[in-house]
Amino acid sequence: MTTSVRQDDGDRRRGRRPGGTDTRAALLAAAREVFSEQGYDGATVRAIAGRAGVDAAMVNHWFGGKDALFGEAVLRLPFSPKELLATLLDGDPADLGERIVRTFLTRWDAQDGGVFAALVRSVAGHEQVAHALRDFFIRGVFGQLVPTVADDRRELRANLVAAQMIGIGMVRYVAKFEPVASTDIETVVTAVAPNIQRYLTGRLD
Amino acid sequence: MTTSVRQDDGDRRRGRRPGGTDTRAALLAAAREVFSEQGYDGATVRAIAGRAGVDAAMVNHWFGGKDALFGEAVLRLPFSPKELLATLLDGDPADLGERIVRTFLTRWDAQDGGVFAALVRSVAGHEQVAHALRDFFIRGVFGQLVPTVADDRRELRANLVAAQMIGIGMVRYVAKFEPVASTDIETVVTAVAPNIQRYLTGRLD
DNA sequence: GTCTATACAACGATAGAC
DNA sequence: GTCTATCGTTGTATAGAC
Numbered sequence: 001m002t003t004s005v006r007q008d009d010g011d012r013r014r015g016r017r018p019g020g021t022d023t024r025a026a027l028l029a030a031a032r033e034v035f036s037e038q039g040y041d042g043a044t045v046r047a048i049a050g051r052a053g054v055d056a057a058m059v060n061h062w063f064g065g066k067d068a069l070f071g072e073a074v075l076r077l078p079f080s081p082k083e084l085l086a087t088l089l090d091g092d093p094a095d096l097g098e099r100i101v102r103t104f105l106t107r108w109d110a111q112d113g114g115v116f117a118a119l120v121r122s123v124a125g126h127e128q129v130a131h132a133l134r135d136f137f138i139r140g141v142f143g144q145l146v147p148t149v150a151d152d153r154r155e156l157r158a159n160l161v162a163a164q165m166i167g168i169g170m171v172r173y174v175a176k177f178e179p180v181a182s183t184d185i186e187t188v189v190t191a192v193a194p195n196i197q198r199y200l201t202g203r204l205d
Numbered sequence: 206m207t208t209s210v211r212q213d214d215g216d217r218r219r220g221r222r223p224g225g226t227d228t229r230a231a232l233l234a235a236a237r238e239v240f241s242e243q244g245y246d247g248a249t250v251r252a253i254a255g256r257a258g259v260d261a262a263m264v265n266h267w268f269g270g271k272d273a274l275f276g277e278a279v280l281r282l283p284f285s286p287k288e289l290l291a292t293l294l295d296g297d298p299a300d301l302g303e304r305i306v307r308t309f310l311t312r313w314d315a316q317d318g319g320v321f322a323a324l325v326r327s328v329a330g331h332e333q334v335a336h337a338l339r340d341f342f343i344r345g346v347f348g349q350l351v352p353t354v355a356d357d358r359r360e361l362r363a364n365l366v367a368a369q370m371i372g373i374g375m376v377r378y379v380a381k382f383e384p385v386a387s388t389d390i391e392t393v394v395t396a397v398a399p400n401i402q403r404y405l406t407g408r409l410d
Numbered sequence: 411g412t413c414t415a416t417a418c419a420a421c422g423a424t425a426g427a428c
Numbered sequence: 429g430t431c432t433a434t435c436g437t438t439g440t441a442t443a444g445a446c
Contacts, residue, residue, distance in 0.1 A: 066426070120325070159384060165372070178364070179360050205396075221416060263416075
């Protein structure tokens with residue numbers, strides 16, 4: 001996990017602080033960490049502000065409240081559906097399943113799995129989060145991806161691909177089952193990709 | 206979702222009730238509902254007691270606290286690993302994947318999906334719950350199941366089967382993606398079972 | 411009369427808002 | 429920093445069962 005957000009400092013001593021930009025960014029980074037570790041309910045405004053090295057009142061000042069901070073910090077995922085689609089569609093459709101597994105694992109591993117865990121942990125009672133998740137994965141990613149390789153049952157195929165990837169994420173990042181939680185990406189890719197490929201282009205009946 | 210457990214009579218006087226009431230059972234039923242809807246943190250003792258039509262102090266009186274109530278209401282799953290194993294192992298190993306998918310969907314559909322959702326939502330900051338989940342599924346169910354059909358990479362296979370089923374559960378019960386959330390069980394079985402079967406007995410490299 | 415299930419009030423902690 | 433709301437929990441009085 002990344003370490004504390006605002007390094008003690010020495011590097012921005014002189015003169016007046018350059019306005020709020022630093023504080024806002026520090027709060028965003030701290031919020032990603034704390035929400036990832038604690039989930040929405042467990043993360044307190046004071047803990048986030050503390051990690052950012054500012055007063056808790058700054059959360060209200062810069063974001064208007066805990067909800068808004070969560071939306072900006074966590075729901076704003078570290079990759080856009082657009083860019084993700086471009087990466088995945090670049091190559092042989094027969095290898096799409098492989099690219100999907102590898103790309104998702106690579107991105108989420110780079111986040112320490114924290115963003116995935118934060119999302120899952122925060123779906124609780126927060127229909128807004130569930131809705132955002134649904135939009136992102138089904139409409140934004142898999143829903144766009146599937147029509148490029150399949151003609152029938154597109155929604156079902158998109159659901160199944162999402163289910164498999166979410167399941168892998170749950171096992172690797174949230175529940176931390178071994179060996180999947182610790183093995184290298186390529187082992188998982190080799191094991192899972194054929195199943196994704198079947199969901200994409202195989203017969204489902 | 207089922208409605209309130211004890212009809213509200215407006216007659217909540219102090220003191221012992223006339224015979225026939227079962228406050229303990231009412232609290233258990235209400236707790237399953239509320240934990241399912243809100244997760245562990247979101248579910249308040251007062252909300253649970255309110256739905257059961259009794260005072261919040263009853264939770265402490267009958268269970269000793271919120272933690273213990275959660276344990277009895279949610280972690281006490283509606284089926285034992287033992288009985289589950291017997292059901293799944295009864296039949297042709299070549300159809301095991303199919304039986305796994307059908308059995309899990311049938312059981313969880315019967316619970317309104319609430320128990321699954323409660324578990325997932327409560328894995329949050331509660332390592333104890335995650336650990337119980339891990340034990341139940343990996344050691345208690347899939348870990349026992351896989352060795353009967355596979356010789357190599359048993360742990361990996363068990364993880365992958367668990368991942369696929371958890372993913373389906375997430376999509377059907379928690380995130381509620383369509384069409385998987387609403388379609389009949391057999392459609393899902395037909396679509397998913399071959400992939401489970403590959404995880405059980407296929408080549409993973 | 412005794413036991414116990416129950417409701418109500420209040421406590422201490424802690425959260426987010428302002 | 430203060431305010432207010434709400435949480436889980438505890439103490440206690442009371443109504444009914446036995």
